Structure formats: structure tokens, C-alpha cells
Amino acid sequence: MSRIPKPTVRRLAIYYRCLERLEQQGEDSISSKALAQMVHIKDSQVRKDLSYFGSFGRRGIGYDIRRLLGEIQKILGIHKRWNVIIIGAGNIGQAIARFKQIEKHNFQIVGVFDTDHRKIGKQITPGLVISDMSSLEEFIRQNQAEIAVIATPAEAAQSVADRLEKSGIKGIICFAPITLNCNIPVEYVDITVFFKTLVHSVVSQNYNI
Amino acid sequence: MSRIPKPTVRRLAIYYRCLERLEQQGEDSISSKALAQMVHIKDSQVRKDLSYFGSFGRRGIGYDIRRLLGEIQKILGIHKRWNVIIIGAGNIGQAIARFKQIEKHNFQIVGVFDTDHRKIGKQITPGLVISDMSSLEEFIRQNQAEIAVIATPAEAAQSVADRLEKSGIKGIICFAPITLNCNIPVEYVDITVFFKTLVHSVVSQNYNI
DNA sequence: AATCTTTTGTGAAAAAGTGAACTAAGGGGG
DNA sequence: CCCCCTTAGTTCACTTTTTCACAAAAGATT
Numbered sequence: 001m002s003r004i005p006k007p008t009v010r011r012l013a014i015y016y017r018c019l020e021r022l023e024q025q026g027e028d029s030i031s032s033k034a035l036a037q038m039v040h041i042k043d044s045q046v047r048k049d050l051s052y053f054g055s056f057g058r059r060g061i062g063y064d065i066r067r068l069l070g071e072i073q074k075i076l077g078i079h080k081r082w083n084v085i086i087i088g089a090g091n092i093g094q095a096i097a098r099f100k101q102i103e104k105h106n107f108q109i110v111g112v113f114d115t116d117h118r119k120i121g122k123q124i125t126p127g128l129v130i131s132d133m134s135s136l137e138e139f140i141r142q143n144q145a146e147i148a149v150i151a152t153p154a155e156a157a158q159s160v161a162d163r164l165e166k167s168g169i170k171g172i173i174c175f176a177p178i179t180l181n182c183n184i185p186v187e188y189v190d191i192t193v194f195f196k197t198l199v200h201s202v203v204s205q206n207y208n209i
Numbered sequence: 210m211s212r213i214p215k216p217t218v219r220r221l222a223i224y225y226r227c228l229e230r231l232e233q234q235g236e237d238s239i240s241s242k243a244l245a246q247m248v249h250i251k252d253s254q255v256r257k258d259l260s261y262f263g264s265f266g267r268r269g270i271g272y273d274i275r276r277l278l279g280e281i282q283k284i285l286g287i288h289k290r291w292n293v294i295i296i297g298a299g300n301i302g303q304a305i306a307r308f309k310q311i312e313k314h315n316f317q318i319v320g321v322f323d324t325d326h327r328k329i330g331k332q333i334t335p336g337l338v339i340s341d342m343s344s345l346e347e348f349i350r351q352n353q354a355e356i357a358v359i360a361t362p363a364e365a366a367q368s369v370a371d372r373l374e375k376s377g378i379k380g381i382i383c384f385a386p387i388t389l390n391c392n393i394p395v396e397y398v399d400i401t402v403f404f405k406t407l408v409h410s411v412v413s414q415n416y417n418i
Numbered sequence: 419a420a421t422c423t424t425t426t427g428t429g430a431a432a433a434a435g436t437g438a439a440c441t442a443a444g445g446g447g448g
Numbered sequence: 449c450c451c452c453c454t455t456a457g458t459t460c461a462c463t464t465t466t467t468c469a470c471a472a473a474a475g476a477t478t
Binding site for chain 1: 230286287304305307308380393398401404406407
Binding site: 240241242252256257259260264265266267268269270271272 | 453454455456457458
């Protein structure tokens with residue numbers, strides 16, 4: 001399929017947030033050089049990343065910010081709204097459910113699930129109540145949920161992933177510290193891994209500016 | 210300094226969590242092949258990663274799990290306890306402050322700061338109360354905090370980072386959606402970026418099994 | 419209209435990272 | 449003791465990603 005480097009996709013999401021800020025500040029256009037400086041990379045990297053998808057700039061001028069925002073939206077697939085469910089209403093699950101930025105970026109949290117009967121029925125935000133896991137499959141179908149966040153303990157994660165995949169979920173964000181066996185895309189976010197890689201940089205001083 | 214690929218360091222942290230689980234299950238040793246299968250990579254990758262740091266296995270046998278846990282601890286720098294402060298007691302800041310896994314991995318949350326006077330004094334966990342930002346520098350010195358988590362809005366992040374760096378903080382985990390200008394190691398965790406890269410995989414179907 | 423400056427898009431080179439294959443150990447069984 | 453099977457450590461080839469360098473545009477200036 002498309003031969004796009006994974007780092008390129010991550011950077012597109014980062015360019016996107018820069019462009020949003022610039023637009024908000026009333027800027028109209030930006031050069032690859034200026035954008036590169038904002039994120040501490042080379043300008044040639046910015047141009048190469050964008051060139052995988054087309055020619056969005058004007059030579060001598062730079063990139064139109066509105067236009068580029070629209071193009072990156074289409075590339076990433078964030079021009080449409082995605083319905084998201086969260087499995088596990090612990091610390092992280094609830095934080096994600098309440099996290100306003102996610103909704104702003106076109107991801108709508110439509111459901112939160114847990115197995116703990118003391119939590120079920122509890123309201124997390126107006127209109128968002130913790131449901132029982134037994135209703136998971138039906139809920140996914142009825143609400144056309146496409147993305148799921150796994151915020152369960154590691155032991156539960158694989159069986160949850162199996163159920164999600166079977167129910168037609170198309171992608172998973174996994175906060176559980178485990179590598180899943182499944183055939184849909186997964187993004188892993190293990191917070192403790194960031195702490196550990198950070199202190200490695202600290203002790204070895206090999207941080208790259 | 211040491212020329213260790215960044216992906217290698219990340220994988221070490223992932224091997225570490227596998228080894229912890231294996232140890233808990235009573236296992237004594239594991240081969241590179243078995244470890245590789247757990248995290249869906251090639252066995253040669255596991256051996257290569259470890260070989261940057263020494264020879265920890267026995268040919269014909271595999272790796273002693275206890276031994277390897279200890280070696281990776283030393284490599285990553287997680288054999289000692291790190292004092293952590295959190296700047297920003299919003300959604301994410303509070304979730305991190307309450308996140309038990311971090312404490313289990315030798316990162317102790319010693320302080321939480323915010324500028325909102327309505328939040329100051331509020332107890333997050335037993336013994337952890339939200340402090341005013343004005344006491345930041347003094348607190349860092351008195352409590353020998355070395356790691357900071359920035360969980361503020363993007364607009365505040367850079368000036369916070371400046372204060373942290375000046376006060377002797379050695380590494381930053383940045384949840385704010387911005388690239389910081391500073392001369393200490395930073396790990397960026399922008400949750401919305403994970404959502405965006407995930408849906409790119411979903412729409413382009415370019416997930417790697 | 420010619421020239422200058424800026425900046426994009428891109429092919430080629432360099433660097434980084436991964437994977438296959440080989441060599442060297444280590445233990446078990448006949 | 450010899451053969452066989454397993455598996456770590458290492459080398460080298462290959463793949464991926466980044467960087468360089470330059471031609472092509474585009475507007476500004478004289």
C-alpha cells in the first residue's frame with residue numbers, strides 16, 4: 001500500500017498542531033524553514049514529508065496555512081468525525097474520557113466501559129456514563145464506534161482486544177503495558193516507557209537537541 | 210557519547226515489562242526468540258539491542274530473567290529512585306499524579322503545582338497536595354526533584370520549562386502540544402498525535418502485522 | 419525585461435536501523 | 449566421547465529514513 005514512513009505521519013500530526021496555532025495567531029502562510037524551526041527539525045524534512053502527498057506550497061512564498069491544514073486533515077483522516085469508546089474506567093480511562101482536546105480534534109467519546117459494578121452508572125461527563133462490559137458489542141454496533149481505547153490492566157487487554165476486533169472496531173489505542181495480538185492497527189502508549197526512556201537520556205546525557 | 214539508537218532504548222523498556230511479567234509467572238530464563246515473539250519483532254533485533262551494552266545471555270540457554278532485569282535497570286537508569294514533580298493539575302496532571310504504575314517503577318511523585326488558586330491546597334492522593342507555582346523553585350531544591358512533567362496548556366509550557374531548567378530539573382515529560390526550546394532531555398507525549406496517527410493507519414490500511 | 423532573492427519540489431547521497439546468516443558456545447543423549 | 453540441537457553474539461547486506469544540493473518557480477527590484 002502507500003509507502004509512507006511512520007515518522008512522517010507522526011510529524012504531519014505535529015505540523016498540524018503548529019499550523020493550528022499559527023492560524024489562530026492570524027498568520028496566512030509559512031515557509032518550510034520556519035515550520036521546521038518550530039519543531040526543531042530540518043526544513044528539507046518538512047518538504048520531503050509533504051512531497052509524499054503532493055505539492056502544496058508555492059515556490060518563493062511558502063505554504064498557505066489554511067490549505068495545508070486541510071490537506072493534512074485529509075491525509076491523516078481527521079476531516080471526518082470518529083466515534084471512540086474507552087474500555088476501563090480507571091485513572092487513565094477517565095482522564096481520556098474527560099480530555100477536551102480529543103473532542104476538539106474530531107474524536108468523540110461515545111462510551112466508557114468497565115467491569116467494576118461499583119463504577120457502572122457513574123457519570124464521567126454530562127451525557128457520558130460508565131457502562132457494563134456485557135453491553136460492549138451491542139453498543140459498538142448501535143453507535144458505530146470505530147476507535148477504541150484500551151485502558152484496562154494488562155491481564156485483561158488481550159481478551160478485550162479480541163472482542164473489539166470481532167465487533168468491527170477499526171483501530172486501538174492501547175495504554176495497557178502489553179503487545180497485543182490483533183489484525184487491526186494499534187498505537188501503544190505506555191506512560192512508564194516515556195519515563196524510562198527519559199531517564200536513560202538523563203543518565204547518558206545523549207539527548208539530541 | 211554512547212551511540213545507542215533511540216528505538217533500542219524504547220525496546221529495552223518494553224523488554225523490561227515483559228521480563229517483569231515472566232518473573233512474576235515464575236519463569237527463570239527466556240530466549241531471544243521467545244522474547245521477540247512477545248513483542249512482535251525479530252529475535253536478531255533483541256540480541257542486537259542487548260549487545261550494545263554487553264553479553265548477558267548464555268549460548269544454548271537464553272537469558273536469565275533476574276539478571277537481565279537488573280542489567281536493563283542499570284542501562285535505563287531506573288535502579289535508583291527519581292523524584293518527580295508535576296506542573297499543571299488539570300485532567301492529565303492529576304491522572305499522572307494518581308497513576309500507581311509510575312510509583313511502582315521507582316518514580317516518586319513528590320509535588321504537584323498549579324496557578325489556579327481554587328485548586329491549591331486540594332489533596333490529590335494522601336500526602337500529595339496541589340501547591341502554588343510561586344513555590345516551585347524552592348520546592349525543587351528542597352525535595353531534590355530531578356524529573357518534571359509538564360501538563361499545562363501549550364501557552365504556559367515554554368515559560369514553565371525555562372523555570373524548570375533553571376532550577377536544575379534534569380529531564381521533562383511534556384504533555385503540552387508544543388516543541389520546547391531547552392537544553393535538557395524532553396520526552397513528548399501528545400495524546401492527540403496518537404489518535405491521529407492511528408486513524409491514518411486505519412484509513413490507509415497500512416498497518417504492519 | 420533582466421536580475422535578484424526567496425523558497426519549493428526532488429533525485430541522489432548519506433546515515434541510521436533492521437534482518438538474515440554465520441560462528442561460537444553450551445548442554446543432552448547415545 | 450561424539451553428535452546433535454539450541455541459542456547468543458556478531459558481521460554484513462539490505463531497507464528505511466534523513467539530509468544535501470540543485471533546478472524550477474515566483475515575486476520584487478531596478
